[in-house]
Amino acid sequence: MFKIVDRKEMADGSIIMNQIEAPRIVAKAKPGQFVILKANETGERVPLTISDLDAEKGTIEVIYMVVGKSTAMFKALDVGDAYQDVIGPLGKPTDIEKLGHVVCVGGGTGIAVLFPITRGFKNAGNQVTSIIGARTKDLLILEDKMKGVSDKLRVCTDDGSYGTKGFVTDALKDVLENSRVDLVVAIGPVPMMKFVSALTREYDVRTLVSLNPIMIDGTGMCGCCRVTVGDETKFACVDGPEFDGHLVDFDGLIQRLRAYEEQEKEAYDNYCATMGNQ
Amino acid sequence: MAEKSTKKEKTPRQPMPEQAPEARRRNFEEVPLGYSAETAMTEAQRCLQCKNPACVKGCPVSVDIRSFVGLVAEGKFSDAIHKIWEKNSLPAVCGRVCPQEIQCEGECVLGKKGEPLAIGNLERFVADYERTQGSGELPPKAEPTGKKVAVVGSGPSGLTVAGDLLLKGHEVTLFEAFHKTGGVLVYGIPEFRLPKDIVASEIASLEKQGMKIDCDAVVGKTVTLDEIFEDGFDAVYIGVGAGLPRFLDIPGENLINIYSANEYLTRANLMKGYRFPEYDTPIAMGKNVVVLGAGNVAMDSARTAMRLGADSVRIVYRRSRDEMPARAAEIHHAEEEGIEMYLLTNPLRFDGDEKGRVTRMECIQMELGEPDESGRRRPVPIEGAEFTMDCDLVVVAVGAGANPVLTQSDPEIALTRRGYIIADEETGKTTKPGVWAGGDIVTGQATVILAMGAGRSAADSIHKYLTWGW
Numbered sequence: 195m196f197k198i199v200d201r202k203e204m205a206d207g208s209i210i211m212n213q214i215e216a217p218r219i220v221a222k223a224k225p226g227q228f229v230i231l232k233a234n235e236t237g238e239r240v241p242l243t244i245s246d247l248d249a250e251k252g253t254i255e256v257i258y259m260v261v262g263k264s265t266a267m268f269k270a271l272d273v274g275d276a277y278q279d280v281i282g283p284l285g286k287p288t289d290i291e292k293l294g295h296v297v298c299v300g301g302g303t304g305i306a307v308l309f310p311i312t313r314g315f316k317n318a319g320n321q322v323t324s325i326i327g328a329r330t331k332d333l334l335i336l337e338d339k340m341k342g343v344s345d346k347l348r349v350c351t352d353d354g355s356y357g358t359k360g361f362v363t364d365a366l367k368d369v370l371e372n373s374r375v376d377l378v379v380a381i382g383p384v385p386m387m388k389f390v391s392a393l394t395r396e397y398d399v400r401t402l403v404s405l406n407p408i409m410i411d412g413t414g415m416c417g418c419c420r421v422t423v424g425d426e427t428k429f430a431c432v433d434g435p436e437f438d439g440h441l442v443d444f445d446g447l448i449q450r451l452r453a454y455e456e457q458e459k460e461a462y463d464n465y466c467a468t469m470g471n472q
Numbered sequence: 473m474a475e476k477s478t479k480k481e482k483t484p485r486q487p488m489p490e491q492a493p494e495a496r497r498r499n500f501e502e503v504p505l506g507y508s509a510e511t512a513m514t515e516a517q518r519c520l521q522c523k524n525p526a527c528v529k530g531c532p533v534s535v536d537i538r539s540f541v542g543l544v545a546e547g548k549f550s551d552a553i554h555k556i557w558e559k560n561s562l563p564a565v566c567g568r569v570c571p572q573e574i575q576c577e578g579e580c581v582l583g584k585k586g587e588p589l590a591i592g593n594l595e596r597f598v599a600d601y602e603r604t605q606g607s608g609e610l611p612p613k614a615e616p617t618g619k620k621v622a623v624v625g626s627g628p629s630g631l632t633v634a635g636d637l638l639l640k641g642h643e644v645t646l647f648e649a650f651h652k653t654g655g656v657l658v659y660g661i662p663e664f665r666l667p668k669d670i671v672a673s674e675i676a677s678l679e680k681q682g683m684k685i686d687c688d689a690v691v692g693k694t695v696t697l698d699e700i701f702e703d704g705f706d707a708v709y710i711g712v713g714a715g716l717p718r719f720l721d722i723p724g725e726n727l728i729n730i731y732s733a734n735e736y737l738t739r740a741n742l743m744k745g746y747r748f749p750e751y752d753t754p755i756a757m758g759k760n761v762v763v764l765g766a767g768n769v770a771m772d773s774a775r776t777a778m779r780l781g782a783d784s785v786r787i788v789y790r791r792s793r794d795e796m797p798a799r800a801a802e803i804h805h806a807e808e809e810g811i812e813m814y815l816l817t818n819p820l821r822f823d824g825d826e827k828g829r830v831t832r833m834e835c836i837q838m839e840l841g842e843p844d845e846s847g848r849r850r851p852v853p854i855e856g857a858e859f860t861m862d863c864d865l866v867v868v869a870v871g872a873g874a875n876p877v878l879t880q881s882d883p884e885i886a887l888t889r890r891g892y893i894i895a896d897e898e899t900g901k902t903t904k905p906g907v908w909a910g911g912d913i914v915t916g917q918a919t920v921i922l923a924m925g926a927g928r929s930a931a932d933s934i935h936k937y938l939t940w941g942w
């Protein structure tokens with residue numbers, strides 16, 4: 195059992211942070227890696243990125259958006275409750291090195307995934323510009339934490355309710371026009387990563403994206419998480435989750451993410467109905 | 473002598489009572505129902521009690537078949553189980569899944585003229601009898617040695633090592649990457665062929681003998697082999713199986729509803745997708761299902777799809793019937809359940825709809841050509857014989873390779889060109905001192921009994937090491 199020792203609601207309760215006791219994972223985790231969590235006996239195995247850790251307390255932190263039944267069940271867990279299973283750290287760590295100027299672009303809950311990577315690049319001595327965005331002010335997360343690990347931070351909202359009005363790609367274009375950039379790291383909704391990659395291709399700037407295909411085991415055993423990168427099929431859980439954004443077939447990923455649309459809706463509706471009745 | 477054998481041959485091989493095909497093709501309950509005590513004794517009495525029993529040579533772990541069958545014939549079921557346990561710690565499993573027709577039963581002299589003795593069915597009967605009505609008495613355990621052994625992987629190979637070393641007085645901890653123990657017995661082989669409570673009860677009995685279980689431990693990621701040694705373990709056995717799915721590398725293979733058999737069976741068995749939405753993991757419910765391959769894994773996938781409500785399930789295999797690697801009983805059961813066989817057929821590509829879901833498969837008819845290195849006649853395409861099959865679910869069951877998660881984490885472990893661990897054939901010793909390996913991660917995907925056999929030899933070698941040194 196893996197106990198929740200701290201919990202916070204963000205973005206009007208649509209995004210949740212959990213700190214979970216997992217000393218063995220803390221000892222190993224590196225930026226870019228993820229864990230798989232299972233709430234109980236009947237639950238799904240859900241991959242979430244390790245967004246931070248506390249070596250002293252032996253806890254990892256995950257931040258997730260409530261999008262379906264499994265994340266809704268996670269949301270119902272309080273401090274003191276426990277996940278039945280937490281498995282990890284999985285995936286390859288980010289290749290962090292001193293490159294010069296690194297631009298970290300995050301959207302939505304992707305900012306949580308981006309944070310430890312940004313900190314890694316900052317600590318490695320890079321100049322870091324971060325661009326984070328959300329649909330609207332209330333949905334923006336981790337602004338302070340991102341500020342703490344960036345030389346410059348730009349904030350955008352789609353509706354202009356906070357920071358600059360517009361998409362992260364607008365701000366990124368501005369940075370690309372006005373400075374030399376050695377690497378872009380883009381993490382967020384798949385369409386966002388797709389647009390960022392299209393933009394950086396024009397400027398010929400290497401771009402890392404973190405992919406989130408549906409997974410089961412997370413250890414390369416099932417092939418569920420396969421994505422097309424260049425001409426090759428890769429397993430995101432062991433070959434990734436980070437890949438060269440210029441080579442990823444984003445449209446294929448978007449399609450595969452919809453594989454269980456109907457079942458997911460059925461499960462979520464059932465869950466909401468039974469919760470409503472209680 | 474002559475008179476004796478004519479009398480024995482009069483009793484036919486006792487058929488196994490089974491669920492009727494029409495009923496079972498839509499439920500997940502076990503297909504064979506098991507012998508009654510009377511039937512078991514009648515069957516056991518057919519055994520000629522050969523002086524030099526051929527059957528034993530067919531069994532990879534040399535179960536003393538003649539003796540245990542003799543005990544069954546006399547109704548001494550409890551003595552029979554102890555006889556089997558001397559060589560095989562998971563008889564309830566082996567009785568159900570060994571390919572008996574090419575092993576023990578394939579050698580039985582009764583098979584020369586008539587039907588071989590139903591050794592698998594008898595082994596299963598004895599094990600089930602012990603589990604449900606036996607004394608529950610555990611085998612005697614040696615004095616504690618104070619030595620600690622880590623077993624990585626909880627499939628049949630790891631379980632055998634654990635069981636043997638516990639009895640010899642060592643402390644054993646089982647490390648398992650999944651949230652549940654049992655390996656392929658749990659995530660791969662379906663409930664209707666091997667009920668999961670049987671595996672659970674075998675594992676529970678090892679726990680009663682003191683085995684510790686450490687699930688959610690991906691060795692190579694969560695902990696490394698060196699850290700296991702730092703934690704005070706004296707020896708490590710690696711039995712992590714052949715967990716890397718193979719695909720065909722043909723166009724369209726990443727379309728939605730094309731699964732590896734590992735994924736399909738894991739969703740169905742381990743995650744209990746067939747009980748969605750009570751269990752949260754979904755699984756595609758295909759109406760027109762195609763399964764590629766013709767081994768046990770393919771049969772299990774095809775029969776699972778039928779049970780999940782398919783209208784049609786087709787096995788597509790590029791060689792001919794004689795080369796199908798599945799157990800005879802599985803092929804027979806699959807056909808009884810209405811699964812069709814498309815032999816000498818090779819898939820070429822998949823097409824999908826606008827949502828990226830698979831809708832059809834293009835294939836080509838093959839014919840048998842000249843024999844290849846393996847002596848089997850090589851299938852070659854017939855020119856112009858392409859055709860298409862409509863399908864909404866495809867399961868690729870064309871074999872498995874070595875999963876690199878553990879092996880790549882430790883450079884001291886030498887591997888073959890294809891990524892399998894190099895281990896001494898007799899002892900299971902790897903190139904890293906204190907580390908043994910066996911089962912599918914050494915041999916490539918093989919059988920339960922071979923994985924157990926490798927576990928047994930390694931356990932002997934580990935015991936020697938813990939007593940006398942490497």
Ligand SMILES: Cc1cc2nc3c(=O)[nH]c(=O)nc-3n(C[C@H](O)[C@H](O)[C@H](O)COP(=O)(O)OP(=O)(O)OC[C@H]3O[C@@H](n4cnc5c(N)ncnc54)[C@H](O)[C@@H]3O)c2cc1C
Pocket residue numbers: 228238239240241242243244257258259260261262263264265266303306307405406407408409435451452453458459462
């Ligand atoms: C390596 C990795 C890291 C991730 N890190 C985070 C994170 O830090 N924070 C976060 O909020 N989310 C993260 N995700 C996505 C998260 O796993 C899914 O949002 C979650 O599984 C949804 O489960 P659900 O039952 O609540 O929703 P569902 O009802 O199952 O699905 C709702 C939506 O989520 C998508 N989805 C479903 N299952 C998965 C899955 N296993 N993986 C990815 N997407 C899925 C579906 O396509 C659908 O659009 C990550 C995914 C991966 C693969």
Ligand SMILES: Cc1cc2nc3c(=O)[nH]c(=O)nc-3n(C[C@H](O)[C@H](O)[C@H](O)COP(=O)(O)OP(=O)(O)OC[C@H]3O[C@@H](n4cnc5c(N)ncnc54)[C@H](O)[C@@H]3O)c2cc1C
Pocket residue numbers: 569570571624625626627628629630647648649650653654655656657660661662689690691692711712713714715737768769772799875877878910911912913917918919920921923
């Ligand atoms: C669907 C299917 C049907 C089959 N049918 C038959 C049959 O009828 N008869 C027969 O004889 N054989 C059959 N086989 C083959 C047989 O099951 C295998 O040969 C046998 O299970 C191999 O045993 P093993 O102990 O080597 O590995 P496995 O049973 O594969 O167990 C390995 C275990 O190690 C775990 N593991 C992997 N990596 C790690 C890691 N890094 N850290 C910790 N744990 C790890 C895995 O999760 C797994 O639990 C079948 C196989 C399949 C897939």
Ligand code: SF4
Pocket residue numbers: 530531532533534535537560566567570572575576577591592595921
């Ligand atoms: S273990 Fe398998 S091969 Fe050996 S006797 Fe039993 S069923 Fe036959």
Ligand code: SF4
Pocket residue numbers: 518519520521522525526527528537538541579580581582589591
């Ligand atoms: S070969 Fe057949 S008849 Fe002879 S001892 Fe073995 S099982 Fe009995």
Ligand code: FES
Pocket residue numbers: 408409410411412413414415416417418419420429430431432
């Ligand atoms: S999740 Fe199974 S191979 Fe990646």
